[in-house]
Amino acid sequence: MFRALRTASLGMSSQQLSVDNIANNLANVNTNGYKRSDIAFQDLFYQTLSSSSQGSSVNNPANDAPELQIGHGAKPVADIRNFMQGSVEETGNSLDMAINGDGFFMIEKPDGSVAYTRDGTFNVNSTGEMVNSSGLPLADFIEIPDDAVSVKISQDGVIQAEMEGQSSPMELGQIELAKFINPSGLRAIGDNLFEETEASGQPMIGMPGMDGFGSVQQGYLEQSNVDIVNEMVDLITAQRAYETNSKMVQTAEDMMAMTNQIKR
Numbered sequence: 001m002f003r004a005l006r007t008a009s010l011g012m013s014s015q016q017l018s019v020d021n022i023a024n025n026l027a028n029v030n031t032n033g034y035k036r037s038d039i040a041f042q043d044l045f046y047q048t049l050s051s052s053s054q055g056s057s058v059n060n061p062a063n064d065a066p067e068l069q070i071g072h073g074a075k076p077v078a079d080i081r082n083f084m085q086g087s088v089e090e091t092g093n094s095l096d097m098a099i100n101g102d103g104f105f106m107i108e109k110p111d112g113s114v115a116y117t118r119d120g121t122f123n124v125n126s127t128g129e130m131v132n133s134s135g136l137p138l139a140d141f142i143e144i145p146d147d148a149v150s151v152k153i154s155q156d157g158v159i160q161a162e163m164e165g166q167s168s169p170m171e172l173g174q175i176e177l178a179k180f181i182n183p184s185g186l187r188a189i190g191d192n193l194f195e196e197t198e199a200s201g202q203p204m205i206g207m208p209g210m211d212g213f214g215s216v217q218q219g220y221l222e223q224s225n226v227d228i229v230n231e232m233v234d235l236i237t238a239q240r241a242y243e244t245n246s247k248m249v250q251t252a253e254d255m256m257a258m259t260n261q262i263k264r
Helices: 002-027 228-260
Strands: 037-043 046-050 068-071 074-081 088-090 097-100 104-108 114-117 122-124 130-132 148-153 158-163 170-174 177-179 187-190 193-195 204-206 215-218 220-222
Touching (some): 002 037, 002 074, 002 228, 148 215
Parallel strands (some): 097 220
Antiparallel strands (some): 037 074, 104 114, 104 177
16 A cells, blocks of 8 residues: 555656646747657566466476566656657748758857757847847858848858849858757757757768758748647646546555554
8 A cells, every 4th residue: 555655656746747848848839949848757666576486387387377566656767859840931031041851050159069959040140140039149150241132041051142232142151050860869958959968969060951951941930849739638648647646645545544443
């Protein structure tokens, strides 16, 4: 009975964490480039109450009885992120970009390290440098001249600006993308950014549209890949599992109360 209490309480804690994760997914349903995540669970160690070797016979192996094992519940072990591409929406902003396929934009953090994102919301800061919505610059360091009439970004990441009084466009730079062997191993650090880990592996750098990298679409943004219907189904499942575990706690408590009343 005490084991049942502990196992059920662990189940309630696990389902609570699952609900917290679903809430985060739903909160980011309109976040550009957001990738939904799932909580992975594992069962805990088992206690062997009866060994299969008891009563077994070498001459008659059919008499071997299976082991009697009782588990001790479940625990959350990992946050698995789904990098399935979200829908693409036209914005009309010439500096917005969406990646059609594999790859991440590279963003330079204040400490000089590089972070990665699927959010292609970019604008120009006071010095003319292309920055994301948090003011962090592209690692490719693209600077837009003040007198640029328009900016064009090709699918292979080449940025050109049409200058007033010039017949031919000026090339401003080349956007490069990064991809990983295991993108699910990336660590989310907030602000739509990820950083590499041992699980993700080191980044492979390349040009958009080449060597398996996705192409760049100017004037579009990738939306969140959160499916509200699926999240609500998962929420109901987690809620019912939490409710069932809470009833298990109540059942174990009732059994303990009955045991305490035996000698009365």
